[in-house]
Amino acid sequence: MGPGGEDVAGRLAEAGLRVAAVESNLVGGECPYWGCIPSKIMIHEAETSREWPALVRRVREATDSWDDKVAADRFTGKGGHLVRGHGRVTGPGEVTVGDQVLRAARGIVIATGSQAAVPPIEGLAGTPYWTNHEAIENAELPESIIVLGGGAIGVELAQMFRAFGVAVTVVEAADRLIALEEPEAGALLEKVFTGRGIDVRTSAKVARVDYADGRFSLAGAEAERLLVATGRRVDLKALGVGAIGLDESARAIPVDARMRAAEGVWAIGDAVGKGAFTHMSMYQANIVVKEILGEPVHEAEYHAVPRVTFTDPEVGAVGPTEAQARERGLDVRIAVGDLGTRGYIAQAEGLVKLVAADGVLVGATVAAPPGGEVLGLLTLAVHARVPLTRLDEMIYAYPTFHRAVSAAVKELTAAG
Numbered sequence: 001m002g003p004g005g006e007d008v009a010g011r012l013a014e015a016g017l018r019v020a021a022v023e024s025n026l027v028g029g030e031c032p033y034w035g036c037i038p039s040k041i042m043i044h045e046a047e048t049s050r051e052w053p054a055l056v057r058r059v060r061e062a063t064d065s066w067d068d069k070v071a072a073d074r075f076t077g078k079g080g081h082l083v084r085g086h087g088r089v090t091g092p093g094e095v096t097v098g099d100q101v102l103r104a105a106r107g108i109v110i111a112t113g114s115q116a117a118v119p120p121i122e123g124l125a126g127t128p129y130w131t132n133h134e135a136i137e138n139a140e141l142p143e144s145i146i147v148l149g150g151g152a153i154g155v156e157l158a159q160m161f162r163a164f165g166v167a168v169t170v171v172e173a174a175d176r177l178i179a180l181e182e183p184e185a186g187a188l189l190e191k192v193f194t195g196r197g198i199d200v201r202t203s204a205k206v207a208r209v210d211y212a213d214g215r216f217s218l219a220g221a222e223a224e225r226l227l228v229a230t231g232r233r234v235d236l237k238a239l240g241v242g243a244i245g246l247d248e249s250a251r252a253i254p255v256d257a258r259m260r261a262a263e264g265v266w267a268i269g270d271a272v273g274k275g276a277f278t279h280m281s282m283y284q285a286n287i288v289v290k291e292i293l294g295e296p297v298h299e300a301e302y303h304a305v306p307r308v309t310f311t312d313p314e315v316g317a318v319g320p321t322e323a324q325a326r327e328r329g330l331d332v333r334i335a336v337g338d339l340g341t342r343g344y345i346a347q348a349e350g351l352v353k354l355v356a357a358d359g360v361l362v363g364a365t366v367a368a369p370p371g372g373e374v375l376g377l378l379t380l381a382v383h384a385r386v387p388l389t390r391l392d393e394m395i396y397a398y399p400t401f402h403r404a405v406s407a408a409v410k411e412l413t414a415a416g
């Protein structure tokens with residue numbers, strides 16, 4: 001019952017189907033309690049009030065102190081049947097929760113999400129390290145923290161802690177921060193982080209973690225707290241999907257364009273590995289709802305997946321990076337520009353990078369204070385495959401951050 005499961009279950013129940021929803025933790029899943037919402041509240045408070053008690057209060061308000069009564073009542077109010085406990089798929093159309101066996105005439109929707117992946121580093125197990133759960137639930141501001149992992153979750157929380165005066169070290173194995181995104185964006189973040197006093201250690205190989213006298217040390221750094229933010233994992237073994245012929249050792253559940261994993265089985269969200277974002281889970285949920293209700297359904301497309309890293313500046317990206325587009329054998333052209341007049345006025349650091357092929361944008365990255373908002377324009381262009389020439393003919397308001405896109409488009413069209 002994360003964002004995807006809650007949407008599917010609620011809408012199907014509203015449509016009159018008999019729906020049993022199984023949840024082992026909180027109805028709502030990772031996003032409202034330990035993910036998107038509280039982390040963005042923390043980032044917002046870091047940028048505005050800068051008062052730690054205000055942040056703690058707001059996070060508790062937003063999560064109802066990690067109580068899901070409102071969400072659970074919303075679902076049962078729609079006629080759904082909520083079963084608390086860990087569900088295992090025990091056969092076609094069958095899910096077992098404790099000693100209760102649920103049988104579905106229509107099918108099963110798997111929306112079990114993902115969990116923090118903790119690497120098997122010597123000395124780490126058994127120490128009081130944090131994952132995103134503890135980092136978000138914790139009410140005490142640490143004096144120092146090492147963030148292991150410079151991906152989206154790691155950099156967001158690192159910058160947030162730094163804004164409250166915490167001594168922050170980010171330790172990342174790759175040669176740059178947010179390594180899944182364009183190298184220019186990673187380099188920019190590293191510069192901004194370093195400028196704010198965050199100790200960034202890239203290309204760091206962590207062989208072991210030591211914990212003694214309430215302090216962690218690894219990769220030459222030492223701190224009171226350690227936040228492990230090294231990615232997410234999908235545990236298919238715990239779900240027992242072998243009972244319906246799926247490979248339990250796979251990294252994610254393979255699905256077709258209508259989210260079908262097997263006869264009478266659909267899967268959505270983080271569990272299918274097409275992008276661990278709430279908007280992805282909701283997008284796929286919509287397909288499954290329509291499919292089950294027999295409504296016309298569009299097949300899932302993934303050429304324009306947007307994602308935002310909510311640092312300052314925000315890094316928004318859509319579609320493949322330049323390197324990914326080249327790996328696909330596309331005849332790629334790129335343009336990289338700064339934030340133009342608005343960037344100058346705001347004294348904001350940032351960049352726009354466009355990746356084009358065959359006369360259309362296939363990917364784009366924007367790092368800007370409102371990078372996630374500027375991304376809307378770029379997502380539309382990539383999604384609808386708007387010709388570059390049409391993008392060049394468009395009028396871009398002056399002086400906005402999104403106007404920086406216009407200069408980069410011009411560079412691409414001028415290049416032929």
Ligand SMILES: Cc1cc2nc3c(=O)[nH]c(=O)nc-3n(C[C@H](O)[C@H](O)[C@H](O)COP(=O)(O)OP(=O)(O)OC[C@H]3O[C@@H](n4cnc5c(N)ncnc54)[C@H](O)[C@@H]3O)c2cc1C
Pocket residue numbers: 001002003004005022023024025026027028029030031034035036037039040085086087088111112113114132153238239268269270271275276277278279280281310
């Ligand atoms: C710190 C952080 C920040 C994030 N920020 C953003 C953001 O800004 N924007 C964004 O789009 N995404 C963000 N995400 C990702 C987003 O939270 C996830 O992509 C989203 O929650 C996935 O939704 P889901 O539907 O796959 O299920 P999940 O939210 O993962 O929920 C799955 C649910 O299934 C339950 N469950 C699992 N197995 C079982 C079982 N066997 N039996 C019963 N119940 C089970 C779990 O308890 C959980 O409640 C963030 C994640 C983190 C960790």
